[in-house]
Amino acid sequence: MSSFVAAQRGQPQQKSQPQQRPAEAPAKAADDQTISVNVDLVNILFTVADKKGKFVTNLRKDDFRVFEDEKAQNITNFSSETDLPLTIALLVDTSGSIRDKLKFEQEAAIEFFYSTLQRTKDRALIISFDSGVDLLQDFTDDPEKLADAVRKIRAGGGTSLYDAVYLSVTQKLVGQSGRRIVILITDGDDNSSRVSLTETLEAAQRNDVTIYAISTNSTAYFGSKEQERGDKTLKKFSEETGGKAFFPLKLQDLAGSFLDIHDELRSQYQIGYRPSNARMDGTFRRIRIDLADKRFKPRARTGYYMPKAGATSQK
Template sequence: MRRYFGRFVFVLFVSICVIGLLISPVLSQQKQKDAQGNAQQKSQDDEQIPRLGVTEVFVPVTVVDKRGRFVYELKQEDFEVYEDKKLQEIKRFEARLEKPIHLAVLMDTSASVRPKLKFEKEAAISFIQTVLKTRKDKVLFATFDSAVELRQDFTDSVEALSKAIEQVRAGGDTRLYDAVYRVCEEKMGLDKDKRYAMIIISDGADTASERTLQEAIDIALQKEVLIYGISTKAGGFFGVGGGQVQNEEDKELRRLCEDTGGEVFFPGQVMELERAFRDVRQIMANQYGIWYEPKSKLDGKFHRIEVKLVGSGYKEKLEVRAKKGYIAVPSGRAATE
């Protein structure tokens, strides 16, 4: 009996092995077909997924006459936008931007501004008081010397911002470009329904940054941040006249501001300082908004923008101020990577 049972088990084992050898190629072919089918389906699905990058370029525009007065009555048909000298189609236009503003106020607290720190504090508090008149706008306050430090995150509380400003002390080197880069990278451009701007209060002399001026400009362009500069070089009448010829630091601060679509001011007296604050506030309150879809590829390169006015007499009578370009990179990728 045991002999017959052992023979039966042996025959059963051999039969299973033979069946396995017969069906193995069939299963292997089926797996290959399934893998090919899945790959084909994934490829088709990938083709249907839109590739998002720089799908729309936003250009805030300010127009002034020869006396520096803002021009309000222009319409979409009065503007033309060129990218790399090629005419673009304007997709959207706003005669007056109503987006809430998120402002970053960056104060130079390095040793070079120690005699001017009181001037800087008064400048910062005065500016914030003029801007935060509505609850829809918010301000961030940061300082830079040998380190970049966030003192107060975005808030609409003048009291909280003023308290943070009053507590700062001066000392150390100047990391202006590092401050611009870090604040832009970490805090700006996160909500497309808001406008982002930066106010730099400094004497303009960068001495210790790891980032370059061009890197600071590039990240601001990518994040669509307009940069305005208030120079404290004259700093409360510390021996530098308001009409002094600009040095290299002044030119770099001007380039940082104007290349991103902003402006720089060199107040030498209290009245000039107040006028600078008023001008910045008026600029942000009286901007046209232009949107267009770029025809260029996401090549990681800088593409130059030029905004022109069309119509008789506009070129001679009016001045157009806008950012000079943008970096064509996919969303979420740093412009300088």
């Protein structure tokens, strides 16, 4: 697997070697890296939208029911979250297939950082990936530093999508405070990773990371096997973690996808409950949120991993 190589300003960027693995993959030791849950309380961040996709922000606790493994749970905490601190990892596909699209990706990403980040409160980093995975800018609340890193992105070859997500979650986002977000700009293809999609999703779920994906597939590939496979991967990432996948018809629409992500991150709810099944057995627990008003649809992660007895958990 690739390992991070920081590209410091003023220093040449070195490409990481795909065959390297970090010291014992964290996903295999992730029992002590559980997501937004401790022995007593499970917290769920989620979004509600109407049939037109407009966010609904005026609902109350009594409007919701929560189920864990199809058993109703007693909601103990409820709040509307419009200003949570954000911790964002932007992952940009720099494989050869996106060479002609890079300018649009860069412009949209830079505008997103300037419009979204709140100084001293939110932080973001930049990672590029092709056959390797490179940390271009570590966490900062300065949009100008992020913009500088984005402008320096260059296209390469190969695609290590799963490695990039896995490493960003297990080496950078793990243990971070606030809402932990991955934003992917990619066509969804992967031909160089050493970890699997399943391992990558498990790492994201264990660490309470939400993944948003913006597809760079052009209309020239619509209907192709490559495009269908890539779209399926991006939907899987987002649906399993409570995020959303965007498929802009034109490259010029990338900025609109970033704007939608910005709006969603500031239009959410949080529910907390004490699970009726309190066994600390390390199993995956399925979560379902129901709304009394069927005109509206909630979107949340599909579940969480209960800590094992004796493991350290995160609140």
